[in-house]
Amino acid sequence: MSVSIWTIVMVAVFGLVAIGLYGLLIIRNLIKIVVALQIFAKGTILVMVAAGAMSGKPAVGQSLAITVIVADTVVTVMALALAIQVRRWSGTLDTRVISRLRR
C-alpha cells in the first residue's frame, strides 16, 4: 500500500493538534498555555492548506490559512499582555493560584 502525501500531512496535523490539546489540558503556567494554543493553531494552519489542496480549491484554503495566522498572532499578543498584567497584579502565573484568588 502506497501512502499518499496527504495521509502523512493528516498524521502530522493530528500530532500537532493532539500535542496542543494535551498541553492545554495539563499545563498551569499562563505563558505556556499560550505556547500550547500556538501549537494547536499550527495544526489548524496545516490542515487549512491541506484541505484546500485536497478539495481542489487551494487558493481559498491558503487565504483562510493566512487569516488563521493573523488571528492567532493577535490572540497571542493579547493573551501575553493579559498574562503580564496577571503576573503584575497577582504575583504568579499559576492558574490554580489565580483561580483561588477569586474566592
Add this chain to the structure above:
Amino acid sequence: MWIQILVLGSTLLCALMAIRASRLLVAALWLAGCSAFLALSIALLGAPEVGVVELSVGAGLVTVIFVFAISVAGEETVGVQSVVPRPLAWTLMALFAVLLVWLCVPGLAAPALPRDALPFLRALWVERSLDTVLQVAMIFSGVLGSLGLLAERRTPHARQAGEGAAP
C-alpha cells in the same frame, strides 16, 4: 516524500519539546523551531506565500513577543501537577483521536492536487478583500489593546515631573 516526512517529523518533535520544556524561554525557542519547520512544510506542499507569512509572523514576530513577555513577567516554573488528572487528559486525547480518524478516513484517499483556477492573490485581494481589510483593522486593534494593557498608570509623582518638564 521523504523530505516531507522528515520536516513534518521535526515539526512534531519541536512541538513536543515545547510542551515538555520546563523553562519558558526554552519552550518559546522550541516553538519558533516548530514554526520554522511548519513554514518549510507548507512551502513544500505548494503554498510558498503562506509559508513565508508563517515564517515571518510565526517564527519571527511571535517569538520576539514571547521573549519580551517572558523577560517582563519573569521565569516562573510552575509545578508539574496538572490541571485535570492525567488519566482524564489521556482519555480525552484518545476520544479526540477516534473522532479525528473518523472524520479523516474518507479524505485519506483524496485525488492528486489539481491546478487552481483561481490564483491565490486574486482569492486573497479580490474575492476576500473585505476580510483582508478587517484583518488589518484587527491587527491594529490588537496592537493598540496590548499597548493599553501594558501601559503604566501615571503616578502623581510622574505627573508632576511631566508638568515640570513642560514649558
